[in-house]
Amino acid sequence: MGTTTAGMFFIASLIIALALAYRPLGDYMGRVYSSTTHSRPERLIYRLLGVHPEAEQSWGGYARALLAFSAVSVLAVYGLQRLQDRLPLSLGLPPVTDHIAWNTAISFVTNTNWQSYSGESTMGHLTQMAALAVQNFVSAAVGMSVAIALVRGFARARSGTVGNFWVDLVRGVLRVLLPIAFVGALVLVAGGLVQNLSAPHEVTTLTGGTQAVTGGPVASQEVIKELGTNGGGFYNVNSAHPFENAVPWTNWLQIFLILVIPFSLTRTFGRLVGQLRQGYAILAVMGVLALAGVLLTNVFELSGGATVPQAVGAAMEGKEVRFGVSNSATFGAATTLTSTGAVNSFHDSYTPFGGMMTMFNMMLGEVAPGGVGSGLYGMLVLAVITVFVAGLMVGRTPEYLGKKIRAREIKLASLYFLVTPVLVLVGTACAMGSAEQRASMLNTGPHGLSEILYAFTSASNNNGSAFAGLTVNTPWYDVALGLCMAFGRFVPIILVLALAGSLAAQSPVPESAGTLPTYRPQFVGMVVGVTLILVALTFLPALALGPIAEGLS
């Protein structure tokens, strides 16, 4: 079997596995978020928190609780990094520098997991476990809770509330993420990932040199890194490191874990609004965009079009032999289509158009299928914009799932869409405008612009992967990208919750002959079209100066 054929089988097997998990996981999550009973450990937790699980919150109360939790999290992650030398398991590492610690705290709380540090030489084991991995769980649960709150907005009528943040948070962690993570961690260790608390130990190699073999609680962090679409690696080279991604099947499993919750949440959506076909329509939009992204990335990488890949004979720079070009490209597409940002190969060395695809995937706004939760709410906002556009064309009041899309709703949806492009383009422009920031580029010419554009795209969309040649552990980049991550996460969340509140308060309008059916292929095509047109109009000029100029020269 040739490389290309094997690569296509690899993609097909992932699709089959995701399809098999779709119904049970989607239905299960639907039950998790609609159940009215609390397990014993959950009740204990609510008592410790001092919250009433039955008390429903308005969208404002929900948002305030979410922001309070995130603010406290930022402080805790910052503090643990700054104090790591006084805590156990620090491996003798000094406290993390202030601007790196701040950037990392924002990065992990916002589910971005951008890394301006190198894991093995910066973070002790306790910081990794108690600061970073904890945020891998809770930032993912926060994303899911916002998505569920928006879905409740569609499902409820004349209601002043959208749920209880604390209950959604705790259930997301206890009933969804933790059980899968625990089993997944052990499966990954079976594949060869390490799971210990050792410091690096020195060995004498065959030729008499020395090598320090590193340790750490890697598998337990790796599994939630993928499942929660976080992406922050234990080591600097992330999922390319053999201790993070040992064999081809752990690579397969990691891609599966990245995609399984974002896709399955569309089933949960269909369940909660009582119309499964609405969930299938959203799934179809995500699926079409994702499949196109994966296949195009594969095509560009396998064709190896650019001077260096031509000289080499394959786009193997920055890729591992055990994964090869195709499986690396599939991972690269999956990680950028979701807001994961883990890498098993280095996007900076991809072919110009392969590298552009990883950027384009992020520019879609992380909706195909996007991060856990954030993908679903992002796609629902795009669906709202689509019914509005369609309503304009036929001259009717747009409605979606029985809710009118009025001025307030469309304003919130439009603002949501505008947040990331503003952050990406203004951020890139600021960096390019300063000689000092341009000096951080490793590569020159259009590829240098791509490095900076990639960094701001990745941070603002909460992805976290990088064209890693760019030197970003400087105070300017740490602060600028940190601000992009924070605004790119929390402004959209507030807008989505406001949208949820205003939808929940409406009374449903009965379906009429003039209602646009939002479950037909026609609607799927329209959402795909709206997404692509919005992204193309926004980012094409920037892409033309970077990867397109490089690829065509």
Next chain:
Amino acid sequence: MKHLPNPLRRHLAALRALAVLTVLLGLIYPLAATGLAQVLFHDNANGSAVRAGGRDVGSSLIGQSFTDADGRPVRKYFQSRPSAAGDGYDPTSTSASNLGPEDVIDVPPAGGEKGRQSLLTQVCARSRAAGELEGVSGARPYCTPDGVGAVLKVFPNRAVSVNQPCPATPFVAAYQGVRVECAKQGEDYAAGRTVPVRGNAPTPPAVPADAVTASGSGLDPHISPAYADLQAPRVAKERGLPLDRVRALIEQHTTGRILGFMGEPSVNVLELNLALDEG
């Protein structure tokens, strides 16, 4: 609690929530996973150590350099891929090169600043060195015979082979009727049009792709079966072993695609070299 102002109550709840979840997810979960992993998969959990002569010599998952103290290949060993991790295969500073696909122009050293080889020149130089070591042609597309990137900077009536500093002889005498010059120190060619020249090297080249590229991790424990086959005659000769015996060992240490489609066939270099040492 009831008499506290709302914002304060909210932040106290947040603080408690984080504390509770940190104990659960940051301590109990990873420690329980560590405990179980240590019992169920002891070797894997501790880094798949490889032992020889009663001592640890590394990990079967982490590649090593098989070079001497001066960085020259040790001829009796199969060589690993190039590595960008520290000085090569350093697990405490893992890295890829991160150089782009059109990084084709070297930056010569100037005024105390260290120069930088382009990715293309690195590929060409590695190909040439591997070719010499294995006794085959190291020629590659877009590479000069002296092992740098074959790249011209073209001006209206000038052409410069930009990676060949004077007094080198340019790899082509003329480009579109214009004589090609070597690159003079201190001259800035940035304004010229970049023209990589493919040349007439065969495809595929004798030296395989993985032998001339750095991996993502810098710790790649594998090479392709093609690169192992290329090295087999040298290792067999150096060790006085029949070539068939060495090829059989390569076969033994080759992992095919899992289930026939996952990943690529790969040869574990450390395990292969160890098997050779053990005879």
